[in-house]
Amino acid sequence: MATIELPATTREERGSHNRPLRREGLVPAVLYGHNVEPRAITAPATVLHRVWMRAGRTQLIDLSVDGGRAQKVLVREMQIDPRTNRPIHADFFAVNLREKLTADVPVVVTGESPAVVDAKVGTLQQLVNTLRVECLPADLPAQFTVDVSGLDEIDAGIHVREITLPEGVELVHVDPDELVVKVAALRIVEEEPELAAAEEGEAPAEGEAAAESGEEAPAE
Missing domain, CATH: 2.170.120.20 (Ribosomal protein L25, C-terminal domain)
Structure with a gap:
């Protein structure tokens, strides 16, 4: 299977400061796990979207932060914008390849x-x-x-x-x-007797009934 690679950079911004990052085409994320000090990072939105489509939560990703050595990670959480179906935040878990x-x-x-x-x-x-x-x-x-x-x-x-x-x-x-x-x-819904009768032929309106009998409908 081809290696799935994702570049990332360290970020200092937190909370409301993430909005400018998203406007710049970056997705805020968190990296933690085996032998990793938890750190805030960002990843290019377009690249992360492609990686997410390929890897999901079950495929290993080679995550390289600030151009450093790649680490094997899994996506633990991915927040998706319901309007655009694009990632807006991610959690990456660094794994130990020798540990289940x-x-x-x-x-x-x-x-x-x-x-x-x-x-x-x-x-x-x-x-x-x-x-x-x-x-x-x-x-x-x-x-x-x-x-x-x-x-x-x-x-x-x-x-x-x-x-x-x-x-x-x-x-x-x-x-x-x-x-x-x-x-x-399959569930078969039985029709009510009244509905079945109505489908066969609706009762004529009051005026129509009077016309059929030769009587005039009473004036309102």
């Missing part, structure tokens, strides 16, 4: 369920979005892929125990019998 860590790995569904797409008798429900794992930083998987193309009937599903784990990766505090995805039956 825990992380939440996303579960991604692939394929199409025949019960949903072909038979159209059910709807697919994803019940688990992430799985917590323990492993060395270099063994951290980017995601777990779950193929639902074999789910061809109602109540068919895939359990945690059916997900293949890479070597060196262990699940943490997870019930192996927990369902990750399942096909649920």
Whole structure:
């Protein structure tokens, strides 16, 4: 896998002083972790956005501060502007490559369920979005892929125990019998009798009823 690199610089500004930084195209961030004194840094917004799209929270990043030696880090937190979908603040955690860590790995569904797409008798429900794992930083998987193309009937599903784990990766505090995805039956809403009658033909208005009977509608 190609190395993901991110340059950064030390910053002194804090709090409200971060606004000018963002106007200059910089994102305030914090670096902490193994053998690292917590420090405030900034990263170029455009570069950080590309790095975030590639790395997420599970891929190692080579972070170089002030042109120094790169450190292996993970994104621990990323604040995103809901209007622009761009990072506005980040927390980076420096890792020890020889020390195991825990992380939440996303579960991604692939394929199409025949019960949903072909038979159209059910709807697919994803019940688990992430799985917590323990492993060395270099063994951290980017995601777990779950193929639902074999789910061809109602109540068919895939359990945690059916997900293949890479070597060196262990699940943490997870019930192996927990369902990750399942096909649920479509809910059929029965029509009320009154609504069904109304659809077949609405009762004529008062004036229309009088006209049909040959009587004049009473004057208001």
